Amino acid sequence: MKSGVLIVDDLYFMRISIREILEKEEVPVVGEAENGLEALQLYEELKPDIVLLDITMPVMDGLTALQVLKSKYPEAKVVMCSALGQQKYIIRAIQLGAADFVVKPFQPERLIGSIKKAFGT
Numbered sequence: 702m703k704s705g706v707l708i709v710d711d712l713y714f715m716r717i718s719i720r721e722i723l724e725k726e727e728v729p730v731v732g733e734a735e736n737g738l739e740a741l742q743l744y745e746e747l748k749p750d751i752v753l754l755d756i757t758m759p760v761m762d763g764l765t766a767l768q769v770l771k772s773k774y775p776e777a778k779v780v781m782c783s784a785l786g787q788q789k790y791i792i793r794a795i796q797l798g799a800a801d802f803v804v805k806p807f808q809p810e811r812l813i814g815s816i817k818k819a820f821g822t
Contacts, residue, residue, distance in 0.1 A: 705729030706816065707749040709740040709766070710782070711758040715805075719753060719782075722809045728816055735759075737766025744770060744777065751800075751819045753812075756783035756790055764793055771798040778819045782807070 706723055708730060710716050716733045723730055731749045734740040738761040744752060752770065756763035763781060770777050781794040784805040791802045800819040803812055 704747065704749050705731040705751075707732045707734065707740065707743055707747060707752045709734040709737070709752060709758070709763070710755040711735050712755075715755070719812070722812055723816070725809075726813050728813070737761030737763055737769075740766050741769055744774070750778060751816060752777065752779045753816070754779050754781055754799075756781060756794070764790070764797065767794060767797045767799060780815045780819050782812075 706728060708716050708719050710719065720730050720733070731747050732743050734743050736758045737754075740752060740754065741761075754763045754767060763783065767779055767781065770779065775798075779799050781799045781802045782805060783790060794802050801815040803815050
């Protein structure tokens with residue numbers, strides 16, 4: 702692990718909750734973004750190992766951000782995270798190149814498992 706995880710969620714309490722879960726497992730968090738556009742800007746600046754990306758957000762949603770990110774940085778590792786547990790969103794995220802998909806509310810073990818899977822560990 703060279704840098705860490707970029708957390709992208711429009712809800713502040715969710716970003717804090719995810720950060721606490723990751724830090725408890727000694728997974729470094731390199732930054733946080735509130736929407737897809739901010740995530741793209743931070744990705745270019747921080748070059749995180751993994752982006753944990755929510756789907757439903759203002760300004761730019763997660764699926765659009767994923768598509769833009771993977772077109773510019775095909776090597777980017779992205780784990781989608783959303784309360785929308787609908788099959789069509791999961792399928793679309795995987796088609797666009799997401800490494801995994803975690804449905805909220807998630808168990809901490811499931812989140813950590815997805816992050817480790819994306820790291821290849």
